[in-house]
Amino acid sequence: xxxxxxxxxxxxxxxxxxxxxxxxxxxxxxxxxxxxxxxxxxxxxxxxxxxxxxxxxxxxxxxxxxxxxxxxxxxxxxxxxxxxxxxxxxxxxxxxxxxxx
Numbered sequence: 669x670x671x672x673x674x675x676x677x678x679x680x681x682x683x684x685x686x687x688x689x690x691x692x693x694x695x696x697x698x699x700x701x702x703x704x705x706x707x708x709x710x711x712x713x714x715x716x717x718x719x720x721x722x723x724x725x726x727x728x729x730x731x732x733x734x735x736x737x738x739x740x741x742x743x744x745x746x747x748x749x750x751x752x753x754x755x756x757x758x759x760x761x762x763x764x765x766x767x768x769x
Contacts, residue, residue: 676705680720685727687714692731729766736762 676683683706690700697715701708713719736758743754 676707678706681723683710684714684720684724687711688724688727689731691715692728692735732762732765 678686683704686704687700687706687710690704691697691714695703697711698708700706701711710719714724717724739758740755743751743758746754
């Protein structure tokens with residue numbers, strides 16, 4: 669039995685969505701389980717593609733795109749070359765995350 673900071677009361681589909689959202693933000697599996705109360709075994713299986721692979725990949729893709737959009741919007745606070753460089757970096761990291769998936 670693992671000790672978690674929280675007890676998870678979400679449905680399986682909601683748990684998969686939460687894991688995808690946290691993982692899109694590059695949070696490690698152990699930390700996801702600790703923060704959300706979702707069983708570490710389920711978190712690991714989802715990330716490794718051993719469980720609910722199609723649903724998890726679709727949700728992960730959606731969350732990665734949302735994260736990219738959020739970061740691009742936040743980059744508008746900067747101006748000139750700094751803004752351009754930051755946006756290029758964000759786009760490059762997003763494209764790399766798609767390749768790694």
